[in-house]
Amino acid sequence: xxxxEGFTAVMxxxxxxxxxxxxEVPGVNCQERxxxxxxxxxxxxxxxxxxxxxxxxxAAAGEDFEEISIAV
Numbered sequence: 001x002x003x004x005e006g007f008t009a010v011m012x013x014x015x016x017x018x019x020x021x022x023x024e025v026p027g028v029n030c031q032e033r034x035x036x037x038x039x040x041x042x043x044x045x046x047x048x049x050x051x052x053x054x055x056x057x058x059a060a061a062g063e064d065f066e067e068i069s070i071a072v
Contacts, residue, residue: 010022013035
């Protein structure tokens, strides 16, 4: 079962670019020419990173594993 979770986009203007990070997920960072484009790109990149992390975790677990949703 997929869990909805909130994340924090940290964004700032740097010269002609907007740069941003997802605070809770190391490695998810992007740059775009507009703030709106940056937010969209961060969202797509975050989704892809979470999907990749999930695939890697379940592959590492092999067979006969259990999934439990947790909230922090």
